[in-house]
Amino acid sequence: MFKTLFYFLLACLFFSCSTKTEECKKNQINPNGDSELALVMRALYNNTLSIKSEYIKNIDSISNIKLNLNIIEDFTLNYEALNHAEPTDRDLRNNDIYKGFADIYINSSTEFLTNKYSKENYNLMVNNCIKCHEQFCLGTIDKIRKLHIR
Numbered sequence: 167m168f169k170t171l172f173y174f175l176l177a178c179l180f181f182s183c184s185t186k187t188e189e190c191k192k193n194q195i196n197p198n199g200d201s202e203l204a205l206v207m208r209a210l211y212n213n214t215l216s217i218k219s220e221y222i223k224n225i226d227s228i229s230n231i232k233l234n235l236n237i238i239e240d241f242t243l244n245y246e247a248l249n250h251a252e253p254t255d256r257d258l259r260n261n262d263i264y265k266g267f268a269d270i271y272i273n274s275s276t277e278f279l280t281n282k283y284s285k286e287n288y289n290l291m292v293n294n295c296i297k298c299h300e301q302f303c304l305g306t307i308d309k310i311r312k313l314h315i316r
């Protein structure tokens with residue numbers, strides 16, 4: 167009896183996961199053009215990539231890293247836009263889940279900027295991009311993982 171229940175639950179879990187993956191695939195092809203939020207995300211990706219390449223250039227003196235003011239300004243504007251840019255999915259902000267993840271990410275970005283751009287804080291910030299993406303299942307996780315500094 168319990169065994170049957172267990173397999174039933176397992177099947178439910180498996181089924182709901184696979185339908186979730188379907189949604190992700192569909193989400194990647196956006197028939198309505200790019201949303202404001204999608205553009206912000208792409209810009210954030212590029213900002214983070216610029217920060218990473220500054221690190222790589224300064225590999226011998228990570229503690230002396232100096233980020234270009236334009237990068238910082240653009241990056242700050244973009245991460246602040248996470249909480250108000252118009253998303254593809256109009257229901258995205260119907261509950262507090264998205265905002266919760268956005269705030270955690272924004273806090274880690276502020277922390278990165280105020281605490282001497284440490285590599286640990288940088289990677290923490292990238293992990294927080296991924297955590298939100300895991301929740302919303304958006305299929306860009308492999309690409310975001312490449313932003314990590316090893």
Ligand code: HEC
Pocket residue numbers: 201202203204205207208210211214248252253254255258264265267268269271291292294295296298299302304306310
């Ligand atoms: C709070 C949740 C959240 C956080 C944090 C987050 N994302 Fe996203 N991301 C989303 C959502 C939701 C979308 C879909 C946007 C849309 O289509 O409106 C998205 C879309 C994207 C896309 C695809 C954009 C396109 O071309 O359609 C990329 C790339 C991306 N995010 C990268 C990042 C990176 C890099 C970070 C961290 C610097 C990040 N995201 C942080 C939720 C998040």
